[in-house]
Amino acid sequence: MIRSVLVANRGEIARRVFRTCRDLGITTVAVHSDADADAPFVGEADVAVRLPGNAPSETYLRGDLVIAAAQQAGADAIHPGYGFLSENADFARAVVEAGLTWIGPTPDSIDAMGSKIRAKELMAKADVPILDVDPATATAADFPLLVKASAGGGGRGMRVVEKAEDLETELGKAAAEAESAFGDATVFVEPYLATARHVEVQVLADTHGTTWVLGDRDCSIQRRHQKVVEEAPAPGLSDATRDVLHTAARNAAEAVGYVGAGTVEFLVDGERAFFLEMNTRLQVEHPVTEEIFGVDLVALQVAVAEGRALEGDAPRPSGHAIEVRLYAEDAADDWAPQTGTVRTFEVPGTAGIRVDSAIESGSVVTHFYDAMIAKVVAFADTREQAIRRLDSALHGTKVHGLTTNVGLLRGVLADDEFVAGRVHTGLLGERIDAWTAPSLTDEQQERLVLAAALAEARTASVTSPVQARIPTAFRNVPSQPRTRSYTVGTAAEPVEATYWSRGRRLVSDVAEVVSAEPGTVVLEVGGVAETYSVSVNDASVDVDGPHGSLSLTVVPTFVDPSDVVAAGSLLAPMPASVVSVGVEQGQQVSKGDVVVVLEAMKMQHTITAPTDGVVAELGVTPGQQVESGAVLAVIEGSTEGDTE
Template sequence: MIGRLLVANRGEIARRVFRTCRELGIETVAVFSDADASSPHAAEADQAVRLGAPLAYLDRERIVEAARRSGADAVHPGYGFLSENAAFARAVLDAGLTWIGPSPEAVAAMGKKIEAKALMEEAGVPVLPTIPLSPDAPVEITSPVLVKASAGGGGRGMRVVRDPSDLAGAVESARREALSAFGDGTLFAEPLLEGARHIEVQILADAHGTVWALGERECSIQRRHQKVIEEAPSPAVTPELRRDLSEAAIRAARAIGYQGAGTVEFLLSDEGFFFLEMNTRLQVEHPVTECVYGVDLVRLQIEVAEGAHLAALPPSPVGNAIEARLYAEDSEGRPQSGVLHRFEIPGVDGEFGLGARLRLDSGVVSGSEVGVHYDPMLAKVVSYGRDRAEAARRLADALARARIHGLTTNRDLLVGVLRHPDFLSGALDTGFLDRHAAPAPLAGPGAVRLSALAAALAGAAANRSGALRGGVLGGLPSGWRNVPSQPQRTAFCTQDGGHLEIAYRLTRDGLRAEGFEDVTLVAAEPGRVVLETAGLRRAFEVAAYPGPDGRRLVHVDSPLGPVRLTPVERLPGPAAIATPGALPAPMPGTVLRVEVKPGDLVEAGQPVVVLEAMKMEHTLVSPASGTVAALHVTPGAQVEAGVPLAVIEPSPPRGPGGVPHPEGPEPRAEADAEADAAAGTRVETEAGAAGTVSDTATGADPGGEAE
């Protein structure tokens, strides 16, 4: 029997395992890096062992030593990091500890996709043809293919190639990324199945020959080959297809003598289903299976490791469950870092727990610092319902009402997908997010403007409450004058880079706000404003925090949708003088490559610096054609957000005949030229939809799940 268990992981999966251990009466041990010293998972364990540098979670010797030092007799690997590392599994066993997972041999057998596909084909599991991609043997393609890394996953080392002329460049890029992420640049290609679904089967096997297949999960809603929304069961799988998928997954498990929890992944198309890979660990999306089958997969993992027998038949499924991965990222998928000032999901009736209608599995709490070293996933929010429509509606509503302050997240994307007619009808595949336009923000322009009015009124109420402490003037209306003349004005920057100015007066007859029709102020307090518009009364919850740049950050939550605003100072201090043509870092990170050198001529959109941050590789490109006037970084440098990486001196305007204009810039001129440069920089640091930024996953964040 296991008495003390160490989780060789961090964040939500560590907390998830600890919850089951508490129920089983097993003591818990956490490991943490210097970057995680104040994290919830380190605080919740019975004991915690410091590992050191942020990437120390990859140091198997240090983790085994932590188990010895803490007196642990078992190790659970979670997912990501070393969870599918056969050498780590062997080191744990050699240390006399219980390994909560399959044998090192089974892990190794599925560790390389090319060899794994050959094994599966021998076992009678359908596979797609494999096209070797050797550096010494160039190949030609006649139809679209998907280039893949043989090691690892998570979308890293994957490239879609439709044009044969693009194959060489895609292979070179994918090999470089695979080497960086996994230390192995082996690649292969498969025929590209357009419109296919990503379906996976949860398996569980004991040491006595029993193998369960606990149905399938639909994982087709993906962004850059990484899962975003998962559900069980799949709306596309019939009972007959479920039987065939389950039988194939069981054959796969038996072929390698599997023991413990694992997942067999398939592509499902009109041509049939085909083996993708086998994940020899617990998956991020395991909660949807737990909800539908009423099982605790972590408990079953532990019991199987202790030698328990599974029942002859698995339980039967009931209802539907959907999981949304809530990430700290902007609208283009670039990860964000900073302080999560407030994190509240309304309606949650179980954290990491079974039997909940709305479940939250999270590695963060209000006040957590989200750094740059690990995957930016904040939480998994999981809803359960009698049917799929109920589960989708409950999940979308909870996310829309959530109070998430301090960081930009993908919440709007998740809600938009969950409410999309095609998603609700089950018409989805791995190209869903490529095919459909990005969902509109939950708060439209009118809602943003009304929320800004509420923020201005809450700020005035806060000023009055401060005056009240100081004496007799606290009861006067904000901005009161003997002879009213000008309205009060408050300006805000909006999240999309816009500018709003709110002008209003508080008179004896009530609120008078310029540009608003039929708006009545019902109540105004520093944290809550109630407005009535066109006979509809709504409450606006207002919270203000210190921003990362010294300016305040204001969040407004209402039934109209969440809004984030930055007040514009009425009397701002001297602004820092920006270097013309500077290319700033959009976020903290590490410089991977510098693609130019001083004096180079560059075109607009040409790559200048490649930055790695929070699992993603970001290519920053020149905002305009010109000359590289300066480079401020070298590969390996750590940079903070906003730090100039390079300076591009724009080319002079050309007159007739292509010669420089004799009088310099034409009168349209400097202000417009500055605006163009600013717009170019903004495009760079925003997303790749316009083709100016390439965000690809890297190995910088081993904390994310390799899928």
């Protein structure tokens, strides 16, 4: 019987496993890097052990340190979560050799399926259709190709290559990302089917010869080959195709004597299904399966690890569930990762909504780890009801302090093709402009900004140590109205709100001001009253209204000269680590030349020369940590930076 579990992971999956362990009466142990010392998952564990450092390679990927932490804390089992060491057979063996229970498949199964290259070979012998191509002999007719990491998933080490001349470079970049994320630089290549569907099948097997197939999930809405929206069951599949997928998944699991929870992934092109890989672990998207089958997959993992048998046949599914991944990134700015302190995180606690999150209000999101900060799941009797519930929950979600993809997610849910279930892996790329278009009209944004300015002004009035009884915005001599300026996200141009005092009333041309207090502002437009919730901070104002939300940064009245950067400066778009520097000071460069390669949230970002010029200044070296906005280099003759 397992009595204490160490979760060799972080963030929302650690919290997810801890929740089940508490329900089962099992004590919990967290391991954490220095950057995660104050993270919610650490506080929720019964005890925690520090792994010195920040980078995954020195913390969560150090199996020896994780096992030592389990022994130190008295844990008798280790749950790997997903990512990091979850599909590392050597780590699984080391756990068992240390006398601990491994809550996962056997090391031999991980070896067999953990390497996507070996897994394809096994499936080919079992006559399961696969996609394959040899990069050494690929011709122009084989392109586009997809480069993938053999040892991991989540989109790291995965790149689409359109032209033969780019293959060698992209293979190198993919290998570097794979090494950083999984400790294994092995990559392989397969044909890229741009409009196929990504469908996966959940399996669960015990040590007594029973294998359950727990339905299928569609994961076709992806950005940079990382999943964004997942749902179960997969919509629009014919009964024949569904039978093929379920049978192939069962055969794949039984072919390697699989034990525990796992997922077999396929590309579905019309009625054809091609084996992609088997993930020998719990998937990020497992909640949608849990919701429609009424099971706790983590509890079942624990039961299987304890040697118990799965009882009877697999349960039958009911209803529909959809999950969206909330990422700390700017979808409209080439998916730029976002970091910082989350001032507010709230998701409406309505019926049929489940939230698995890595953060809470006050959490700090760093550049060291994945950009996913939460998952929001809706369950309902029908797919249409699930879509409506999920969109309503996202509409009411408050995330202030950093930019997220919530607008993109609502764009997906409102799209006619998605609503009709006509999805494929290229759909996000086709719809990206529409899905990232501003969700607020100019008039709606003006009212949000006005509410921010009025609340800020009232806050200043009521907290003033002197003259607190003077009306807000009062002027002794009639003069011009007051104007407050803010920036929204990374927009270069500020937005402004103008208002003035008429006696003790505040007035604006934008809307009628019904009332204005530090935390709440009520405006009226066309006879309709709108209430805005406002949080005023030292250098920012967060506003939530009936049409959406804004996080505004206050534009100071006076600018410190030291904050002005030289023309031609290339700035870090996010906090990151410097992977490599491609130039030297004084070097002549051409437009498009690689200047610096950064790594943030497990993804690499290339900073290039925006124009021909000379490297006048070079302020970074490989291995250095840089903050957002830091000057990386200065190109004389250049007027702006560029990233790709």
